[in-house]
Structures are given as structure tokens and as C-alpha cells.
Amino acid sequence: MKQEAAATTEEALxxxxxxxxxxxxxDMSAGRLxxxxxxxxxxxxxxxxGASARVVTRSAAQLDSQVAALNAREASAPRSVTGWYVDTxxxxxxxxxxPGATAAAKSFAGRDVRVVEAEAPQPFLRGGDAYTIGSSRCSVGLTVQGGFVTAGHCDALTGSAQPNVGTWGGSSFPGNDYAWVRTRTGIALSPQVGSVTVKGSTAAATGAAVCKAGSTTGWTCGTVGAKNQTVRYPQGTVSGLTATNVLCQPGDSGGGFITNAGQGQGVVSGGNTATCYFQPLGEILSAFGLSLLRG
Known part of the structure; x- marks a missing residue:
């Protein structure tokens, strides 16, 4: 409940x-925002x-503006640069x-940034998973009226094939990484992610606990990291993602992120061995005018 209250307090402040x-x-150790x-x-x-306060040099708006400036120059970034985000x-x-490309990253981004070396991110997509698209498979995310939301690259990177459980209701990748599947008649939809019943879609604060259900790695948990992150996949750049330290692997694409209190967070996009990114749920629901199923 403290983490739910923190999300409300954050938006108010x-x-x-x-x-x-x-x-x-x-702050997980202190249990407060x-x-x-x-x-x-x-x-x-x-x-x-009800929050703790810390004096900082830059406002959130200034940092977001710096990210927006990098987004505008994304096409000129060297291939060794894999993304950027605000470390709140x-x-x-x-x-x-x-690894080894720090100098090139600094040259592109300028001095007023910190460069971190990391493995290349990949969208999670492979043959064999919860629902199939031709010869490939992905994971169901969160259920909505008439179907479920999932990752956009599950559609974009599989050609013209339709999901075996229905048809694509819409998708976007790259730029975004979201889609929804309109399920066929007779398929029962349950308002759950793993064993957790979906209650809403309030975004959790950075540092809050979160879990995901994916058909490769199952139920894995961690904490919310940087939000509004730009990630440069080999297949295209996606902006607005949220980072986590939750374990994800190929085949988890589209799987649902949720808090223990039942607040849906988003769907698995991609990542590497250290980071799993998700596409925030609110943007997906808004883009397609979808209504989340709740228990």
C-alpha cells in the first residue's frame, strides 16, 4: 500500500x-517516496x-528536455550507442x-551526461511461446475488453502472419513497442497477470517493486528503474520505455508487468541480461481506446 500511495503522491507533487x-x-529500505x-x-x-525531500540541481523538465534533444538527434548517433535515459x-x-564505446558516446552526447557500458538490447521474440504468429511466438500481456495487449514487435517482425488466437487490432513498432490482439470468439479472458488479479493501471514510482509474467522465464520480480527511456534496438529505436532489473528472456515479449497490489504497468519490450524494458500500459490503452479488464 505504501508504494501505491507513493505513486499518487508523486503525481500530486x-x-x-x-x-x-x-x-x-x-526508497525501498525506508519505505517512502x-x-x-x-x-x-x-x-x-x-x-x-508525506515524502522525503532532496535538493537537486536540475528539474525533471530540464532533464526530460535533454533527453528530447538526444531523441531529435537519434539518427546521427553511432551504432555503438544503445540508448539514453534520466537517472532520477x-x-x-x-x-x-x-563495451569499449564510451568515447564515441561522449562525442555524440556531449560532456553533460554519464556514459554506462552495457550489452546490446534485443527485442524479445523467438519461435515457441504463449501465442503463435506464424512460426514465431510471444507472450500475452494484460487482458482488455475483446482481447489483450502485447509487444508491437511481435507483429512488426513476423511479417503478415496473424496471431493463432485472433487478429491484430493494431500495433506500433519502432517508435513505440505496443500492440493488441483481438481474440476470436470462444476464448475466455481473465483479468490476471500470473496469479495476481488486475485492479487498475496506476504507474508505480521508480524504485517500487514490480513483477512480470512471461512464458519463457515465468514469474520474475525486481524494481522499477528509469522511466521515459530511449532504447536503440537493431530493428529500430523505441522511446518512452521503463527499465527494470526483472529477469526477461526471448519469448517473454509482450508479457505483462504488474505490482503485487494489482496495478498493471506495461508489457515486456526487450533488454539484455541486466535490464528488462517495458512499454507503459497507459500509453497502450490510450493509443487504441482499450478498457482494461479488472477483477
Whole structure:
């Protein structure tokens, strides 16, 4: 319940603090939300709302603007640069690059970023999983009225094939990584991810606990990392993803992310051995006008 309340508090303070809001994250050890503020006089306002406050140099808007500037130059980025995002706790922008490519990443992004080396991310898609698309398979995400949401690359990278459980209702990849499947008559839809019943779609704070259900690795859990992350897959760039340290592998694509309190978070996009990215659920529902099934 503390993590659910933190998500509500974060949104309220984001609005109330305006240009002085410096991002927020959930401190698991302390069990409370931490909010960055660029104006020391705003500390009392943040603490009055139930959060801890930390003075930071850059506002969330400034950091997001820096990410947007990199997004606008994405086409000129070297192939060794695999993405970028805002590290809220460190109050800085981070650029990820392949091992040994730090200098090239710095040259592209400029000095005012931190470069982190990491394995190349891949969309999770392979033959053999929860639902099939031609000779390939992916994982069911969260159920909606008439079907379920899943990853967009499950459609885009499998040609013209239709899912064995229905038809594509719509998809987007690259740019985004979301899709939904309109299931055929007779298929029962349950408002669950794993054994957790879906109650809503409130976005969890950075640092909060989250789990995912995928047909390759099953039920795995971890914490929410950087949000609004840009990831450069070999097949195309996707923006607006959320990072986690949850275990995911090929075949988990499209699988659902959820909190223990039943708040749906999104669907598996891709990642590497250290990171699993998900496409946030709210954007998917909004893009297609879908209604989430709830228990």
C-alpha cells in the first residue's frame, strides 16, 4: 500500500511543485517516496505531502528536455550507442553504449551526461511461446475488453502472419513497442497477470517493486528503474520505455508487468541480461481506446 500511495503522491507533487520538481523515486529500505526539488524553500511542501525531500540541481523538465534533444538527434548517433535515459536519483542523463564505446558516446552526447557500458538490447521474440504468429511466438500481456495487449514487435517482425488466437487490432513498432490482439470468439479472458488479479493501471514510482509474467522465464520480480527511456534496438529505436532489473528472456515479449497490489504497468519490450524494458500500459490503452479488464 505504501508504494501505491507513493505513486499518487508523486503525481500530486509533480503538479504542485511545477518547475521545481526534480523527479521522484521510492526508497525501498525506508519505505517512502523521495522527491527532488530545485528550490530549498519547497522542502516543507514535499514533506507535508508525506515524502522525503532532496535538493537537486536540475528539474525533471530540464532533464526530460535533454533527453528530447538526444531523441531529435537519434539518427546521427553511432551504432555503438544503445540508448539514453534520466537517472532520477543521480539527477543526470545517462547514455548507454556497447563495451569499449564510451568515447564515441561522449562525442555524440556531449560532456553533460554519464556514459554506462552495457550489452546490446534485443527485442524479445523467438519461435515457441504463449501465442503463435506464424512460426514465431510471444507472450500475452494484460487482458482488455475483446482481447489483450502485447509487444508491437511481435507483429512488426513476423511479417503478415496473424496471431493463432485472433487478429491484430493494431500495433506500433519502432517508435513505440505496443500492440493488441483481438481474440476470436470462444476464448475466455481473465483479468490476471500470473496469479495476481488486475485492479487498475496506476504507474508505480521508480524504485517500487514490480513483477512480470512471461512464458519463457515465468514469474520474475525486481524494481522499477528509469522511466521515459530511449532504447536503440537493431530493428529500430523505441522511446518512452521503463527499465527494470526483472529477469526477461526471448519469448517473454509482450508479457505483462504488474505490482503485487494489482496495478498493471506495461508489457515486456526487450533488454539484455541486466535490464528488462517495458512499454507503459497507459500509453497502450490510450493509443487504441482499450478498457482494461479488472477483477
Amino acid at each position: 509533480r503538479t504542485a511543485l511545477g518547475d521545481t520538481f526534480g523527479g521522484a523515486w521510492f 523521495v522527491v527532488g526539488v530545485t528550490d530549498v524553500s519547497k522542502i516543507a511542501q514535499a514533506t507535508a505531502a 536519483k543521480a539527477n543526470e542523463v545517462v547514455v548507454t553504449a556497447l
